[in-house]
Amino acid sequence: MDEFELIQRYFVRTDEARGVITGIGDDGAVLRPDSGFELISVIDTLVEAVHFPTGIAAADLGYRAVAVNLSDVAAMGGRPRWMMLALTMPDADEHWIRGFAEGLHVAAAQHGVALVGGDTTKGKDVVVSIQITGDVVEGGAIHRSGATIGDAIFVTGTIGDAAAGLELLQAEQDNDFLLQRFLRPAARVDFGQSLVGVASAAIDLSDGLYADLQKLLSASGVGAQIDLDLLPLSDELRAIFDSKAQRRFALSGGDDYELCFTAPEDASFDAGTLRVTRIGTITAGEKLVCRDAGGIVEYSDRGYRHFR
Amino acid sequence: MDEFELIQRYFVRTDEARGVITGIGDDGAVLRPDSGFELISVIDTLVEAVHFPTGIAAADLGYRAVAVNLSDVAAMGGRPRWMMLALTMPDADEHWIRGFAEGLHVAAAQHGVALVGGDTTKGKDVVVSIQITGDVVEGGAIHRSGATIGDAIFVTGTIGDAAAGLELLQAEQDNDFLLQRFLRPAARVDFGQSLVGVASAAIDLSDGLYADLQKLLSASGVGAQIDLDLLPLSDELRAIFDSKAQRRFALSGGDDYELCFTAPEDASFDAGTLRVTRIGTITAGEKLVCRDAGGIVEYSDRGYRHFR
Numbered sequence: 001m002d003e004f005e006l007i008q009r010y011f012v013r014t015d016e017a018r019g020v021i022t023g024i025g026d027d028g029a030v031l032r033p034d035s036g037f038e039l040i041s042v043i044d045t046l047v048e049a050v051h052f053p054t055g056i057a058a059a060d061l062g063y064r065a066v067a068v069n070l071s072d073v074a075a076m077g078g079r080p081r082w083m084m085l086a087l088t089m090p091d092a093d094e095h096w097i098r099g100f101a102e103g104l105h106v107a108a109a110q111h112g113v114a115l116v117g118g119d120t121t122k123g124k125d126v127v128v129s130i131q132i133t134g135d136v137v138e139g140g141a142i143h144r145s146g147a148t149i150g151d152a153i154f155v156t157g158t159i160g161d162a163a164a165g166l167e168l169l170q171a172e173q174d175n176d177f178l179l180q181r182f183l184r185p186a187a188r189v190d191f192g193q194s195l196v197g198v199a200s201a202a203i204d205l206s207d208g209l210y211a212d213l214q215k216l217l218s219a220s221g222v223g224a225q226i227d228l229d230l231l232p233l234s235d236e237l238r239a240i241f242d243s244k245a246q247r248r249f250a251l252s253g254g255d256d257y258e259l260c261f262t263a264p265e266d267a268s269f270d271a272g273t274l275r276v277t278r279i280g281t282i283t284a285g286e287k288l289v290c291r292d293a294g295g296i297v298e299y300s301d302r303g304y305r306h307f308r
Numbered sequence: 309m310d311e312f313e314l315i316q317r318y319f320v321r322t323d324e325a326r327g328v329i330t331g332i333g334d335d336g337a338v339l340r341p342d343s344g345f346e347l348i349s350v351i352d353t354l355v356e357a358v359h360f361p362t363g364i365a366a367a368d369l370g371y372r373a374v375a376v377n378l379s380d381v382a383a384m385g386g387r388p389r390w391m392m393l394a395l396t397m398p399d400a401d402e403h404w405i406r407g408f409a410e411g412l413h414v415a416a417a418q419h420g421v422a423l424v425g426g427d428t429t430k431g432k433d434v435v436v437s438i439q440i441t442g443d444v445v446e447g448g449a450i451h452r453s454g455a456t457i458g459d460a461i462f463v464t465g466t467i468g469d470a471a472a473g474l475e476l477l478q479a480e481q482d483n484d485f486l487l488q489r490f491l492r493p494a495a496r497v498d499f500g501q502s503l504v505g506v507a508s509a510a511i512d513l514s515d516g517l518y519a520d521l522q523k524l525l526s527a528s529g530v531g532a533q534i535d536l537d538l539l540p541l542s543d544e545l546r547a548i549f550d551s552k553a554q555r556r557f558a559l560s561g562g563d564d565y566e567l568c569f570t571a572p573e574d575a576s577f578d579a580g581t582l583r584v585t586r587i588g589t590i591t592a593g594e595k596l597v598c599r600d601a602g603g604i605v606e607y608s609d610r611g612y613r614h615f616r
Contacts, residue, residue: 027383038341041441
């Protein structure tokens with residue numbers, strides 16, 4: 001099966017998607033933006049053996065590749081709409097591709113995203129790049145740079161789970177909840193949109209809270225104090241790892257794809273059933289100070305960097 | 309140097325680009341579309357040792373990665389505007405990256421395209437995916453599917469040069485013109501836009517005229533007859549290769565990134581200094597018939613396919 005047959009069989013969906021004038025199958029997709037909206041464009045790559053262990057299920061990879069991009073759109077307050085896929089792989093294993101496409105479409109369908117184009121190529125390792133175009137009402141995008149002194153700092157969900165799940169996976173141990181948190185991250189797309197006009201700044205947690213919050217602080221030119229005793233940890237993380245490991249996963253783990261955002265003290269928002277936890281306050285300066293019941297905690301981490 | 313420093317140093321340009329509300333450096337780019345326009349979205353990947361030989365100059369790779377995407381936008385009649393880059397590479401060789409970024413920015417600047425975001429990751433081979441968003445007046449996009457019986461068939465520029473250049477490169481022979489045609493293809497962006505409302509169908513020549521014209525015919529549900537004696541060949545191609553090789557390069561070579569388009573017999577267009585050659589006519593049926601002075605020529609080629 002060559003790539004044209006592959007695409008036709010597994011990637012083309014015939015259901016009508018809003019704003020899609022021309023989808024897969026021409027030189028490019030033709031898309032109609034809504035008037036009064038600005039576009040949000042994101043792209044993220046997953047590389048085999050770097051971003052995911054060789055041998056994870058194809059469906060999980062397809063799901064995760066979409067989710068990490070949805071999370072970036074969510075952090076901007078955007079509504080994800082259209083997706084482009086660049087898929088490089090060593091061979092055309094039909095079973096693998098069917099699984100990958102299924103996972104990809106499941107993640108996309110959860111948020112009404114249409115796959116509108118792509119490029120399928122041969123290469124030694126699996127490399128998946130997904131680009132998503134979303135939109136947001138004009139002037140509504142949430143930036144990293146908007147935090148001001150006195151704002152409260154929040155995180156969604158629980159943090160540290162994904163890194164803990166990955167560590168278990170690599171040690172060939174199992175905990176389904178933690179593993180799923182790595183393999184199938186839940187991008188906070190609906191809640192992200194509800195933060196437009198509410199949050200002063202936001203970032204998604206891909207490199208770990210400590211490093212990602214630092215980026216938000218740098219972009220905003222402010223500092224922060226957070227209380228490590230307030231970090232939202234799952235029961236599973238607490239049950240399996242000691243408190244030192246819990247803290248390491250929560251601060252430096254990465255891959256959670258939760259949102260960290262800031263908002264004025266008196267801001268109100270409706271998170272529905274989503275857990276949202278206040279962990280600290282924006283301060284003057286550009287320093288991130290961590291405290292717990294014992295006082296100031298010295299902590300240092302620059303987050304994951306390629307080519308360190 | 310880690311990827312954040314790399315991006316800051318080589319990929320961020322500070323010149324204002326139209327419609328760019330937020331460029332590189334946040335979770336996503338924020339872009340403002342023009343009212344009355346639809347978007348054109350394209351993505352194309354170049355993989356080391358598959359789409360280009362290992363060891364070509366980084367600047368040529370950067371240029372070419374942009375040009376192949378510009379060409380897809382051109383084939384839709386679009387105006388390219390905003391670009392996202394997913395770059396995977398084995399290490400952060402600063403010299404290489406500087407060259408790559410230079411070539412990329414040169415190709416982008418020729419058509420006023422702004423780099424607005426990306427992802428830089430580590431992997432065994434160099435894999436470059438570029439996504440470009442362009443626009444076109446509402447309803448103006450040129451599709452592969454619009455050719456009708458009796459339309460004239462045209463190609464821009466000369467064809468076969470890039471494949472000939474690649475063959476020389478791989479044989480460690482040199483012809484600067486042919487080599488440059490492979491390394492630095494000239495996407496027909498301005499001419500493509502001028503074809504809106506004129507061309508009935510268009511496709512860019514990435515896989516070779518024979519295979520790409522077949523795709524246009526299939527999408528349009530028509531056939532064609534082309535005259536192989538009319539194929540526009542460069543003086544350099546004629547000087548170096550015999551007539552059989554010339555024809556093979558022109559029909560099956562690929563990588564030229566010229567446009568093949570159809571238009572009614574009485575259509576008029578202004579190509580300026582760009583050579584535009586009529587090579588045949590759209591017919592009933594779905595067969596592509598090749599002729600020359602000697603009569604019907606049997607020719608078969610499905611174009612380049614990954615995972616054949």
